Amino acid sequence: MTILGRAKSGTTNIPLKKKRFYLFRGDREANKSLIDRLKAANVTLRDCFYCGLKASPEFMAWLKQGECESVHCREITQEDIAKVPEFQTAYQKGLKAFKDKPKFAPIFAQKWLVTNLEPGFRSGFYEARKTLIKNFQKDIVQTAMTDNSGNPPRGYFINIPMSAAAEKFVFTNLVPIEIGEKSYVWICEAQVSKEKIATAPVLDIDSSKLNKKCEVIVRDLPVCKAGACELK
Amino acid sequence: MKYWSRLVLISLAAVVFTGSFLNVSKAQKIFSHTTPKHREGKYSDCNVCHSLPTGNWVLQRADKDDPFPDVRDNPYNAPGTKGRHTTCIGCHASDFFKASFCLGCHTKPGPNLSAKDILAFPNRSHGSQFTTIFPHDAHMDIIASNEIKRDVAVGHFVLASYQAEPDEKKVEFYNCSVCHKTAKTIPPIAARSPVTDQTPPPAQKDTFEKGSECFKIAECFKDVPRNHATCFACHYQRTKPISTDCAGCHKLADKRSFEQFVVKRYSLKFNHEAVGKDGKPAHTIDCMKCHLRVAGSSDLQALKNKPEPEVPYSACSTCHNANLKDDNEKLKNIKGYQCGYCHTTAIGRYPKPDSHIEQ
Numbered sequence: 350m351t352i353l354g355r356a357k358s359g360t361t362n363i364p365l366k367k368k369r370f371y372l373f374r375g376d377r378e379a380n381k382s383l384i385d386r387l388k389a390a391n392v393t394l395r396d397c398f399y400c401g402l403k404a405s406p407e408f409m410a411w412l413k414q415g416e417c418e419s420v421h422c423r424e425i426t427q428e429d430i431a432k433v434p435e436f437q438t439a440y441q442k443g444l445k446a447f448k449d450k451p452k453f454a455p456i457f458a459q460k461w462l463v464t465n466l467e468p469g470f471r472s473g474f475y476e477a478r479k480t481l482i483k484n485f486q487k488d489i490v491q492t493a494m495t496d497n498s499g500n501p502p503r504g505y506f507i508n509i510p511m512s513a514a515a516e517k518f519v520f521t522n523l524v525p526i527e528i529g530e531k532s533y534v535w536i537c538e539a540q541v542s543k544e545k546i547a548t549a550p551v552l553d554i555d556s557s558k559l560n561k562k563c564e565v566i567v568r569d570l571p572v573c574k575a576g577a578c579e580l581k
Numbered sequence: 582m583k584y585w586s587r588l589v590l591i592s593l594a595a596v597v598f599t600g601s602f603l604n605v606s607k608a609q610k611i612f613s614h615t616t617p618k619h620r621e622g623k624y625s626d627c628n629v630c631h632s633l634p635t636g637n638w639v640l641q642r643a644d645k646d647d648p649f650p651d652v653r654d655n656p657y658n659a660p661g662t663k664g665r666h667t668t669c670i671g672c673h674a675s676d677f678f679k680a681s682f683c684l685g686c687h688t689k690p691g692p693n694l695s696a697k698d699i700l701a702f703p704n705r706s707h708g709s710q711f712t713t714i715f716p717h718d719a720h721m722d723i724i725a726s727n728e729i730k731r732d733v734a735v736g737h738f739v740l741a742s743y744q745a746e747p748d749e750k751k752v753e754f755y756n757c758s759v760c761h762k763t764a765k766t767i768p769p770i771a772a773r774s775p776v777t778d779q780t781p782p783p784a785q786k787d788t789f790e791k792g793s794e795c796f797k798i799a800e801c802f803k804d805v806p807r808n809h810a811t812c813f814a815c816h817y818q819r820t821k822p823i824s825t826d827c828a829g830c831h832k833l834a835d836k837r838s839f840e841q842f843v844v845k846r847y848s849l850k851f852n853h854e855a856v857g858k859d860g861k862p863a864h865t866i867d868c869m870k871c872h873l874r875v876a877g878s879s880d881l882q883a884l885k886n887k888p889e890p891e892v893p894y895s896a897c898s899t900c901h902n903a904n905l906k907d908d909n910e911k912l913k914n915i916k917g918y919q920c921g922y923c924h925t926t927a928i929g930r931y932p933k934p935d936s937h938i939e940q
Contacts, residue, residue: 367725367869369876415726415752421815422726423754447650450639457649464817471820475723494721494876496869497756505873507893546895 350509350539350547352520354495354502356528357553363528365495365552366502371482372490372509376517377538377564383485383519384536388566390484392525393477394532397573402469407433419474420463427459439465478524485523506541515542520549528554530570537563612685614710614833618672627827630656630668642808643701649810650817650824655686655702708839711831715881724755757803757868757875760811763854764802770795772927773845775934776888784926785919800854802844847890848897848923863900871896894937897923909933 350372354365373380395418399409411433415423430436442465443458463471482489495504509518518541525532535552537560550560559565614620623629634650642648656668666677676682680690688698703709795801806812813824822829857863869876871892878884884891898905901922908922912933920929 367721369722369725415754417726417754419723421724421755423752453639453648461814461817463815464813464819466819468819472723475719478722479719492718492877493873494725494869496867498867499870503870504876505893505895507873507895508889 350506350518350520350541350549352493352495352504352506352549353551354499354504355552356526356533357551357558358528358555362501363554364500364502365526366497367494368502368504368522368526369492369494369524370504370506370520371485371492371523372506373485373488373519373521374490374516375519377519377536377562379517380519380536383488383521384564386484387521387523387534387536390481392481392532392568393474394525394527394570394573395474397571398474398477399470400573402467402473404470405434408435408470411436419472420466420470421472425459425462430459430462435466435470436462439463439467482523490518509541511541511543514544515540517541525566525568527570532568532570534566535563536566610681610685611707613837620833628825629659631827632658632660633824644808646808646810649813651809651813653702655699708837710834710837712834712838712882714830714832716879717875717881717884718877718879721876724759726754757872760806761803761868764799764804767796767799768802768804769841769843770802770849771843771845772849772925773847775847775928775931777931779932781930781932782917782919784930785917787921787926795849795852798852798854801852803853807842847928848892849925849928850921850923889936909937 352370355362425436430440439462440458444454447454447457491506493504493506495502519538521536525534537550539547539549541547550562553559556565631652633652635652635654637653638650639648659667683690686700687694817824853864855863874891904922908920911918919926
């Protein structure tokens with residue numbers, strides 16, 4: 350089954366690159382409890398998560414520069430270390446750890462910088478999201494991720510284990526996707542058959558224009574900035 | 582006669598009696614991690630024998646990679662202890678006088694060995710007793726960026742003047758190439774045989790042979806991490822599994838593997854760096870366009886050993902439909918035809934599998 354990774358907003362298509370979708374067996378009725386749990390779920394959003402860790406404005410700016418979710422998104426350069434206090438602290442820790450090998454100390458203090466970051470900054474955001482997904486883990490049939498370059502980006506569920514020639518499945522992004530000032534979780538139903546490659550319904554950010562087989566959970570994004578973690 | 586029988590019996594008894602005093606070696610010729618004594622009790626902790634990093638990590642590496650803090654030596658002294666051979670001596674004291682025991686780690690037996698007389702570590706000729714645990718899905722999630730413009734573009738008329746954009750360096754985001762870089766040298770390659778009971782006809786002569794594209798272009802292939810360097814960049818300390826938690830990434834296999842690193846593909850003719858008619862790279866758009874199974878894989882061994890190809894047919898047919906149709910037509914109409922657009926005839930000689938659905 351092909352998922353077209355784009356969110357429709359009026360006449361505009363917003364590409365959903367590198368977004369993970371999860372497949373569940375059964376139609377939406379059969380997955381009612383999943384949908385209810387998703388509606389009730391307490392979701393951690395990126396800015397609020399790092400804000401809760403009291404991240405510096407420089408750290409937040411580094412993340413936002415590439416719309417990164419974590420420090421594992423791109424290389425941390427010497428310039429970044431000079432600018433971002435969290436990186437600077439980790440770098441100093443690295444220098445100290447390899448102080449008996451002065452030739453190598455600056456290399457590994459930079460290359461392996463993330464291993465010296467404070468826990469939350471290393472992979473805390475990923476762990477927080479994993480907790481949400483873990484609640485649904487046992488029912489997930491398959492996962493797929495949309496690509497990074499397609500127009501629109503595409504994700505594929507392949508070799509779906511089927512118990513009949515045709516079956517209904519529900520797919521959802523589980524983890525809210527942040528667009529503009531809101532976050533979105535789509536839950537859509539799709540018929541999958543052994544004969545034909547199925548294409549998933551279009552994801553619209555406007556629930557009134559959304560395909561009948563889909564529903565969307567929309568939440569306002571709280572404003573969380575470094576030093577001012579408040580809800581809007 | 583009676584005298585001779587008595588003599589034989591006495592001699593036999595003497596041999597048995599003397600033999601009972603001889604030490605039976607507890608050591609194997611090749612060290613094994615699988616013996617109960619080597620994996621139970623205090624030895625279930627790998628760090629009892631393997632301290633990280635070993636003192637010689639700064640030396641040039643055999644794999645030509647830049648030195649990094651790593652385990653690069655045979656177990657010698659248990660961490661935090663002084664003295665010689667403390668790791669092994671607790672159980673193997675009596676074996677230290679046997680040449681075969683010395684040869685487990687040393688190039689020659691004897692009491693006066695130096696650091697130069699130590700076998701390379703790890704010893705490739707001993708094979709590997711471990712498989713690697715690696716969840717691609719988790720790693721793909723953690724390097725994901727949230728590439729959605731958060732601000733909605735709104736049209737405003739403003740007084741504006743032209744200003745050149747600042748000369749910012751293009752930010753390179755992490756992706757598959759963090760671990761899978763373009764190969765610098767052509768790796769050992771082989772056709773991956775399908776799992777089937779069918780006996781195909783012999784492979785016809787193939788145009789794809791030594792001298793043709795992927796046999797001479799290293800860029801056809803992507804590399805895989807073959808030491809700890811890539812993993813340690815994030816997992817050296819604090820991020821689990823950390824470098825001293827060997828079992829976090831290495832699982833004891835059922836049997837020792839002497840398999841050499843070979844890139845096995847169903848479609849050996851695929852060139853990652855192929856150039857299209859427009860002169861632009863044809864296949865380097867995004868790995869995720871074709872390597873679809875990887876995104877959902879939490880188990881590296883299952884991914885590697887799955888009979889289905891990692892890249893499904895549909896990923897190829899999206900762009901190469903005309904060529905594949907041509908191959909399929911020939912398969913239908915020419916008796917004994919062996920598919921050769923993607924495959925070498927080593928694979929093309931097999932009947933078309935169900936996975937090759939034409940849409």
